[in-house]
């Protein structure tokens with residue numbers, strides 16, 4: 001019998017998601033009765049809109065509670081394609097769509113379906129924590145590309161080109177970005193997609209925050225002409241419709257990629273929850289005002305957070321162009337027992353009871369991530385404490 005402690009090698013290729021670990025630490029303190037201000041959560045603080053909830057209740061009452069096709073119902077896949085078309089002018093058909101158990105599942109399945117051991121996957125830094133682990137889990141090699149912080153974490157085609165090799169299989173783009181809130185320049189994105197097309201490299205565009213852009217009109221790389229064989233969309237309803245717990249995401253891609261993802265899904269999760277699928281149809285086909293209202297609220301909070309951060313001595317804060325995260329550079333406070341972002345976050349939680357995610361989870365050591373998907377009152381309380389902490393440590 002194998003020893004109890006002997007796990008498969010591949011499980012050591014990944015580590016626990018640090019964003020979830022911070023949330024768990026904060027939660028533990030809270031249960032001990034500590035007044036914690038939590039800036040770690042990567043989810044909207046708004047409730048799921050009422051019309052979406054009612055659709056789910058109806059699904060239960062009408063006994064829509066059984067298996068559906070593995071890739072989701074045709075009705076939902078069509079609703080996803082129609083919403084994408086009406087938002088961005090794309091022309092996907094239901095057979096080019098698979099519904100997944102959240103956007104994370106979409107990204108995971110794609111890596112499993114596309115990446116061979118030894119293949120390289122380009123990941124701009126800072127990156128969403130999960131990309132690294134799912135590339136590693138597929139046996140791939142992450143090629144990290146630094147962005148230009150002083151230019152708002154900008155990524156250029158030249159930066160990408162320098163890192164391409166004959167083994168490059170894919171690039172993962174996430175604009176607007178978790179954790180920086182950066183939106184890459186459209187002209188550069190166009191160049192990057194063209195470059196990847198020429199070199200036979202997949203472009204995976206993670207559109208998790210696609211509707212939350214503060215200056216530009218939302219767009220999709222999949223809407224560029226003649227890129228259907230290059231661009232793959234990983235989408236999610238989690239943030240757009242405040243549906244994080246419902247676990248609903250999707251992939252839009254050429255039919256052979258969809259077939260690969262579907263095969264994997266047929267032996268793992270099978271279909272996403274039937275009830276969530278009905279709710280998703282209502283989210284996508286019903287009124288979209290809630291999305292606009294959330295964006296307006298995030299904008300107000302972003303302005304407040306950035307203004308406050310920039311007033312703290314030594315803190316450098318780029319203005320987020322989208323999503324709901326600020327990613328300030330706090331390295332000026334790395335002294336007196338703090339020498340990295342992990343220690344900064346741990347001490348901040350221990351001394352001031354403010355939970356943030358250390359930048360090292362996202363590939364940079366000088367930053368912390370603050371989610372402003374929380375009330376203005378909590379933002380004010382937490383920023384007061386953060387300010388006091390930084391002043392005390394510098």
Ligand SMILES: Cc1ncc(COP(=O)(O)O)c(C=O)c1O
Nearest residue numbers: 042102103104128178208236238
């Ligand atoms: C960049 C990015 N992609 C994908 C996801 C996945 O979200 P979900 O699995 O809840 O749809 C997240 C969630 O935090 C994210 O930040």
